[in-house]
Amino acid sequence: MAEPRDIFIVTNAVDELGGLQQWAHDVSRLFTARGNRVTLIGVEPANVHRDYGSGLPYRTLTLHDHRLPRKGNGLFWRRRRAAQQAVGARRLSELFREARPGGVVIAAQIWAGEWVAAADTTGLTTIGMSHESFEASKSSSRYNRARIYYEGLDIHLALTDADADAWARAGMTNVGAMPNPLMTVPTTLPTLDEKTVVTLRRLSHDKGIDMLLEAWALTGPQFPDWRLKIFGSGPDEEALRAQARELGLDDTQIFQGQTDNIDAALSAASIYALPSREEGFPIAVMEAMAYGLPTVAFDCAPGIRELIDDEVSGGIVVTAGNVPGMATGLERLMKDRDLRVRLGEAGQQSVRRFSPDSIIDRWEALFALLER
Incomplete structure (x- = not known):
């Protein structure tokens, strides 16, 4: 078994309803079971809340106590958003400084990756993830933001080798692949006779x-x-x-x-x-x-x-x-x-x-x- 590590997983929101948040809680639990000290971090509170349980074996926290604006125009809006991000990034930096040698930071979503990029990750392994296909990213603003905020990380993980190859062809040199784990253990198998x-x-x-x-x-x-x-x-x-x-x-x-x-x-x-x-x-x-x-x-x-x-x-x-x-x-x-x-x-x-x-x-x- 590998030496225990401090692992920080940064998402948009830790208690959001969605497959990504379910993944984050699942891998947090799995990493913890291997003896690692895991902190699951949300940038902001959830928009659509889901209860992922109490008494979790890993720490969860949220950087901001309010929802943050996604889009806006003008100098005032840009300055306000930069100031908010600076506050969150300072808190992230403080958390990261608690890490023992061998610590890892995983930006599980690209928007959350902006906060990771703004924080001090000195001495830590940094990983960014795209939990969607390359084509889905390419058709959205997430593509350019991944190029900006993930290129400086140790690795950018796609979900499949095909998606990783597509990112590499687009010019990213730090790409790899990591699939999702299957957490489901069926209790009752279907007969396949139900219509x-x-x-x-x-x-x-x-x-x-x-x-x-x-x-x-x-x-x-x-x-x-x-x-x-x-x-x-x-x-x-x-x-x-x-x-x-x-x-x-x-x-x-x-x-x-x-x-x-x-x-x-x-x-x-x-x-x-x-x-x-x-x-x-x-x-x-x-x-x-x-x-x-x-x-x-x-x-x-x-x-x-x-x-x-x-x-x-x-x-x-x-x-x-x-x-x-x-x-x-x-x-x-x-x-x-x-x-x-x-x-x-x-x-x-x-x-x-x-x-x-x-x-x-x-x-x-x-x-x-x-x-x-």
Whole structure:
């Protein structure tokens, strides 16, 4: 086992509802279990709060006691934001000075990376992360900010080798890859006989629920004994419910609300749907694979094909945004139980390579390499 370290993980908010924050708490717990002293740091309070539990085995704290402005114009706004960031960076520097030799700072989000870049990280290993595909970053302001704030760090980690290669081709020389760990241990495995298609998603534009509803409107009526269940909440819920009604679907049956009982949701289904416009290395697909559920997913990121070997293991991959293709993929699995079983069982075997121990071993090997 590696020597214990002080590890600081810096995110936008420690108690935000979202996959990134779940990842941050998961790896904090895993690092702590290896004997490390972990501090999980948020830049600001959450916008949409989630309770990640009490009595956590690692320290959590937030740099600012109020939400910070993201955008603005004029000299006054720039000076105000710089002053706020300076306050947060000073506090970060104080925390970092507590570290023993071998300490590590991980900027888990690019906005949080601005605060890390402004802090004093002398003597510490510094790591920046992009928890999305290269293409998703490239189409947003995060691309230029990653170039600015991550190039001076020891390494910039993408979620897949393909994304790391894309960053390298774009001119970054300090890139590598680190996948997410699979934290889910199924309690009840599905029989794959339940006539239910399920997805657990935040109800926002990037998650593509609108396209899933369009696909279901094409194929659902042909299978009146099958149901679509969407678990989740988010800013687009009312608009999506209205869309479902306009498509002739029963929104009261489809939308199941937010759930913390992933086991109940997945074990009562036979197919998982991932209609996202953007993803990184989707934990949702990993969870479905752990349950032996075949997934129909849009090919929206290299992480999709890293997990799903199309029609071989894990499910069916559809060209990004191809709604009729999503409908066809769902229909194929709905018609063919043997196909569901074959793809589900192969996916269950494949996803084991992302076990928590194997991923933390990779992290520890990376820490040792960067420390040399």
